[in-house]
Amino acid sequence: MRNENEFDVIIIGAGIGGLGAGNFLQAKNPELKTLIIEQNNYPGGYVSGFTRKGIYFDLGAEGMLNFEKSGSNKILNELGFNHPVIQIEPIEANYRNNDFLKMYSSRDKLLIEIETKYPHEKENVVKFLNECDAINNEIIALGITSPKLSFRKLLEIIFKYPKLRKYGLLKFSHLLDRFLTDENVKNLFKFYCTWLALKSNEITAPIAANIVSEANTFGIHYPVGGMLAFAENLADHYRKNGGQIQYKSKVEKIIISKGAVKGVKLSDGTIVKSTWVISNADLQRTVFDYVGEENFSKPYLKNIKRKDLSITGALLFLTVEKIDLTRYPPHFNISEEIDFDCLIDRLRKGYFDYEFLGVRIPSNIDPNLEVGNKKSMIILAFTPFDWNNNWKAKDKIERKSDYKQLKKEVTQKIIANVEKAIPNLSEHIIFSELATPLTFERYNLASKGAWYATRYDQIVGDFKSQIKNLLFAGSNVSGGGVGTSLFSGLKTGEYLSDKISEKKK
Ligand SMILES: Cc1cc2nc3c(=O)[nH]c(=O)nc-3n(C[C@H](O)[C@H](O)[C@H](O)COP(=O)(O)OP(=O)(O)OC[C@H]3O[C@@H](n4cnc5c(N)ncnc54)[C@H](O)[C@@H]3O)c2cc1C
Incomplete structure (x- = not known):
């Protein structure tokens, strides 16, 4: 017994x-x-959340690719x-020069957006997405469930799957350069690699093509x-x-x-x-x-x-009141003139410059998350774990006044940058809390606070x-x-x- x-x-x-x-x-x-x-x-x-004064916040992930x-x-x-899940649409948007470029899972809507902003690239984007779909279809047909390929699967690739054979050993940058000419448009698709902490010349073409194809066909769900x-x-x-x-x-x-x-x-x-x-x-x-x-x-x-570990960063949790945010995409990035490959390079060198921020407004996906006239916003910033002498916490246990002061300064800088897209935001904030990479390490026991292991x-x-x-x-x-x-x-x-x-x- x-x-x-x-x-x-x-x-x-x-x-x-x-x-x-x-x-x-x-x-x-x-x-x-x-x-x-x-x-x-x-x-x-990391797939969780918390409530402060009746307002709900996601504490990590905010979307599930093709769930x-x-x-x-x-x-x-x-x-x-x-x-039940809700499709996030647009899946992502990039705020630049007072304008949003929206990435849709709907192919028609995405192509209209590209045609409006980058007319010279429309045909190239069609060809690029078709190639990503063709690669992804072979991945699905082959039934790859793990990055470790058996000898049998390798043989199948050689004899049955021409796209995987062609791109299997190539990097995503090769695929981008083959079809697209405008660096701004390439950058839109490079964003997906950033989550995996890889540059476009480091991630393999099939893995990136799989993500691009799934995101721009089936979408992201909440x-x-x-x-x-x-x-x-x-x-x-x-x-x-x-x-x-x-x-x-x-x-x-x-x-x-x-x-x-x-x-x-x-x-x-x-x-x-x-x-x-x-x-x-x-x-x-x-x-x-x-x-x-x-x-x-x-x-x-x-x-x-x-x-090596994947990316980490800071999350700023805000409760805002009496502000209409419904005209904003639920997930958008403020990324003035930033190249995502350069962003990864700068992070690896230990640099945190606030130039890339992800803004998440959950109630713009699920309106029931708005309570009265209050709602949550989550601002995401990629940062190195050991930035500024471990966030001035030195041995990481000592989270005293220096750490708290630094968090205040970071919070203010982040809000100032978000105000480029949402003017006067600070006048509507009634709660704010910043989670640093140290917070993720502490609460999830993840080495160096890594978000993607x-x-x-x-x-x-x-x-x-x-x-x-x-x-x-x-x-x-x-x-x-x-x-x-x-x-x-x-x-x-x-x-x-x-x-x-x-x-x-
Ligand atoms: C800010 C952020 C944003 C993200 N955004 C997205 C997104 O939009 N889309 C997406 O697909 N992914 C996203 N991710 C990544 C995704 O959330 C994670 O890759 C995934 O949830 C990891 O799941 P897991 O079960 O492997 O590990 P974890 O979520 O890390 O779970 C591990 C669990 O083990 C527990 N644990 C650890 N050690 C012990 C111990 N010794 N004893 C008892 N319990 C222990 C921890 O408390 C934790 O609950 C994001 C992650 C973060 C942090």
């Missing part, structure tokens, strides 16, 4: 990857005893989970009620199928004995036993802190150690670890992004579900 502190599977982290894995396992195996251990008191990790028709949504529907509502719905669905979630509990160690997982030790000293452990937590922390170097081979450790070109790409019965789920191994992390969690859950079924036979 098992005691109550003994489980079949423990999942570390209720991020979207952990929730995906838990939902798959528990829906397919209701008799299974699984537990998600989450150090925060809410689900979702409605995605593989993840299909699997979730099969598991009995549904959450869950009704906000990101937290989506995560809570997933957590509820998991619990309804018999899963358990323990909030405010931090895993300090993964217990390994004779090369196999035995359970976890929490920071309060409690031991929770399990046959399997799935880590949705940060990869480096899982390997070096929770498991310990002694349990991995030297080449594996070297590989993990040298990984390991840089996309350096991901491990395998949910199996070197330790028996230890698996990974989420952006640790799949690369960042809501859809990618969720899909990774569902696939880890599917793998373990199959393994457990095999054992039963």
Whole structure:
């Protein structure tokens, strides 16, 4: 007979990857005893939100690329989970010279916009998007679910998929240069790489073509009620199928004995036993802190150690009142004369210049998020983690007056820049709070506050670890992004579900 502190599977982290894995396992195996251990008191990790004085804020992600028709949504529907989503349209807009250039998922609307602003490039953009679609169609037909390609898939590419064969080893910059002539237009499409912390000459052409094609065909979706509502719905669905979630509990160690997982030790000293452990937590922390170097081979450790992290930044949360923002696109960037490749270069050199800001107005997507005449705005700025001597927090623990003063200065500069697009905004602000990269590191336990985990070109790409019965789920191994992390969690859950079924036979 098992005691109550003994489980079949423990999942570390209720991020979207952990929730995906838990939902798959528990829906397919209701008799299974699984537990998600989450150090925060809410689900979702970066797919979450909070409420201040009755106004809701997303705390991380604000959109899901092609969620409605995605593989993840299909699997979730099969598991009995549904959450309504709203299409964000335009998907993005760029504010420059007192004007917005809007990027639409509707091809017709996008081409009208390009024709109006860059008439000389319209035909080129048509050809470019057609090529991205053709590459993406081959990716879909080949059924690539992980960046790690098997030998069989490589052979298939060589013999059956001409576009992937042609572009497989080329970078996105090559594709842009081949079809487009105007640097401003190229820059519009480079933006998608910025999220992955890569320049257009670093990201492979097929990966970028996949993102461009999906965004400019199927669009980007927002869950009704906000990101937290989506995560809570997933957590509820998991619990309804018999899963358990323990909030405010931090895993300090993964217990390994004779090369196999035995359970976890929490920071309060409690031991929770399990046959399997799935880590949705940060990869480096899982390997070096929770498991310990002694349990991995030297080449594996070297590989993990040298990984660069993705992008991080600051988020400014604002509650505004008595201001009509409905004429603004729900997601827009203030990016006067900025080239996204240069932005990445400057960030890598440790520079933060406020020249690129992302403005998010959730109530312009879901009007129910406006309460009375008050609504939230979220301003996003990419910044280096260690900017200004770790944000003047020195050893990162010391967040005293210098850190607070710096946050005030940054807040003022950000608001001043947003006022270029929304005049007199400051007169309508009744609440403001700035989250820095240090905040993300602290609240999500993400190395250096990384928003998209390991840089996309350096991901491990395998949910199996070197330790028996230890698996990974989420952006640790799949690369960042809501859809990618969720899909990774569902696939880890599917793998373990199959393994457990095999054992039963
Ligand atoms: C500001 C921002 C904007 C973004 N915008 C978008 C966007 O618009 N679209 C998009 O697709 N993606 C976006 N992303 C990226 C996306 O949100 C993430 O890649 C994805 O949500 C990662 O999910 P995950 O489950 O892998 O990890 P996480 O969300 O990091 O979840 C990990 C969970 O594990 C918990 N945990 C960690 N260690 C422990 C421990 N020791 N014990 C217990 N619990 C632990 C954490 O508290 C957390 O809940 C954004 C991210 C940020 C930060």
